[in-house]
Amino acid sequence: MPAGKRRDGLRRVSPTPYLFLLPALLLFVIFRVYPLVNGLWLSFTNARLGRAEYTFVGLSNYEKLLDDSRFLLSLVNTAYYTVASTLPILALPLLLAVVLNRGVGFKAMLRGAFFFPFTLSVVTVGLTWLWLLDPVVGPFNYYLQQMGFPVRSLLADPQTAMWGIVLTSVWWVTGYYLVIYLAGLQDIPHHLYEAAAIDGASAWRSFVSITLPLLRPVFLFVFVIHIIGSFQIFGQVFIMTQGGPGDATRTVVQHLYEAAFQNLFQFGSASAMAWVLFAVILVFSLIQFRILRGHAEY
C-alpha cells in the first residue's frame, strides 16, 4: 500500500471527534446504559435493597409476574388508561391548535393560558384535582349540587376513577401538544390552501386533504410520545388515588414502585416488571412507527 494512502486512512480515523464525543458518551454510559444493563441483571436475581447478598434466580421473577394477579391487573389498567386518553389527547390539542392558527383574538394570551398547566409539576396538578374532585368539600360536587345533579365521587367509584385520572392528564398536557401541533400547522405551506380554495375546496375538505396528511409526522411524534408516557403513568395515580379505589387505577409503574420502595425493597422483582414494561413499550412503538411512517416531504 502506498504511504500516502496509508496516511489518508490514518486521517480518516482521527481520534479528535471521538474525544469531543467522549464526555457525553461517558455520561450516557454511566447514567443510562449501566443502570439499564444492571437492571436487567437484577431482574434475574433476588436482590433486595439494603442487603448485600443476593443470588441468581434465573427467570423466577418473570415467572412470578405471570402469577401476580395485581401485576396483570396493573397492565390491563395501564392499557385502559392509554386507550382512554389517546383520543382526547390527540384530538383536543389539534382542535385548539387549528382554532388558534386561524387568527382568533388574544391568540398569544390563549396559547399561554392553555400551556400554563404544563408548567406545573405533577404533584401540584394531582393535589389540585384531588381537591377539585373531593366528594365532600370539592367545588366540582358543589356546583353539581347547585345545578340539581346528584353528588358524584368520580375517584371513589371503580367505574369512573380512571376517567378522573384521564381528565387530569388531558388538562395537564393539552397545552404541550397544542404548541407542537401549532408548529406543525405553521409549517404547512399556505399556497396549498390557496390552490385548494381556487379549486373550490371547502374548509373541511382542506383540513382532511391537506392539514391531516401533512401533519402526519407531528401525529407520529405526538402519538409515540403519548403512548410511551401513558404506559409510564405514575404521578397522577400516586397522588390522586394511590391505585384505588381497590386496585381500579393501579398501573404498572405504581406496582413497580411499591415493590421496589415500599414492600421490602424487592429490586429483583421490580426490575423484572420494568423490563416487561420496556418490552411492551418497545413493541407498541415499533408498531406505531410501522403504521404511521410515511412521506413527510412537501
Place this chain on the structure above:
Amino acid sequence: MNNHPAEMTRRRFLASTAVIGATTLLGPSGHMASAQGPKPTISFWNGLTGADGKVMGELIGQFTKETGIQVELQMIEWLNLYAKLQVSTPAGEGPDVCLVHTVEVPHFAGDGILDPIDDRMLASKGFRGEDYLPSPWNGGTYQGKRYTIPLDVPQHILFMNAKLLKDAGLVNADGSPKVPGSKDELIQMATRLTRGDVFGFSIGTTGVGRYTWGFHNLLWQNGTNIFTPDLKKSALADPAAIEVAEFWGSLYTTYKIAPPSNASARDAFIAGKLAMWIAGSWNFTGLRDAKVDFAVAPVPKIFKQPTVWTIPHQFSFPKPKAQDAAKREAAWSMIRWITDHVAEWTLRAGQVSASRKSHSDPRITGDPVLRTLLSQGPNWQNGQPAPKWVAAENLTRPQIESVYIGQKNAKAAMEELARQINALPD
C-alpha cells in the same frame, strides 16, 4: 546482644514514670483540646413535614444556640424518607440521627440499617426504661436488642364537632358533647348526625376508605392483629378480623354514615361536614389554628376492648460506614437535649411525650386535649414487631378500600389479603 529480660534500674524506672506521667497529663489535655475545638456538625433526618416540623426546627435552633452543635435538618415525607434511608445508609451516606416510626424498627434493624444501642451507653446517657411508658419504650427493641429511643406517642383520639352535636341534641346535662360508649351507640348517634352533605362519623385523615391505621385500631380492639402472635402468618382470615372488615364496609355502604372512600375527613371536619372523627392526635393543633369548635374524647370502645392505636416516633442511629465518636457524641447530646425539653415539644407540636417526666407538667395537664391523650396511656398499642409489617400495611390498603366501597365482601377480601401477606418474601 543482651538476651536477659530488661531489669528495672533506677534510671529506667524514672524514665518510665516520666513517660507515663507525660501521657497522663497530655491525654486529658489532648482530649480537652478536641472537646473545646470546633463542634461537629450532625445530620438529623425526619418526616415531620407538617406544622410539627417547624416546631422541631425551632427546638433544634435553640439546641444549637446552647451547645454550639450544628444540626443539618432534613425533613422528607415519611415514605420517601424510609426509601432514602434504606438506600443511603449502606452507601455510607445516611444521617447521624433519624426519626423513625416504631413499626419501621424491625425491618430496618433486620436489614442492618440501624446501629444497635448498647445498654451501658444508654444508661450512661441517662436513659432508663422506668422513665418511659412501657409501650413506646418496648417498641424500640427488636429480637432482644435496643435500636431506638422513643420521643413521643402520636395516637388516635375522637374529635367531635361541638356545634353539630349540639344542633342534633347530642349533649350531656352540662352542655358538653355526648360521647358514644359502644358500637351501637356510635352508629345511632352518627345516623342522627348524618344529614345532606354532613356525615356522622369517619376514621382517617385523607382517603378514609384505605386508612390502615384506623383499621388496625379496630383489629386491636377486637383482640386480633395482622399477624398471629408468633408472627409466622397472617391472622386476617380469622373471624375476628372479618368481623372488623364487615364493620368497616358497613360504615359507607350499609349505614351510610361515613364519607366516600377518597374524601379528606380532615377538610370535611374543618368545613363542619363531619361530626365525629377518629383521627391522629397530630391534627388537633391544626384544628385550633382553623378555629374549629371541637371537643375530644378517648377513642370509643367499638369492639371488645378500648385499645388506642399509637405509632411512636423513635430516635435511631443509622449505621455509619466508619464510626465517628465526636459525631455520635453530638448526636447523643441532641437526643438528650430534646428529651429534656420534651414538654416544649408536646405543648407546641401537640404530641404527648413517651417519657413520663413531662406528664405532670401543669401546662400539659391543663390542656383538655393533651390531658385526654395522656388518659389513653393504659390502652396504647403499637404495631407488631414484624419486619413485614409495613409491606403488609401496603397490601391492606386496596383490600379494605374494596370492602369500604362494597366492591368485595369482607370475608373474600380478608382471605385474599392474608394470602398476599403470607406470600411476602422473607
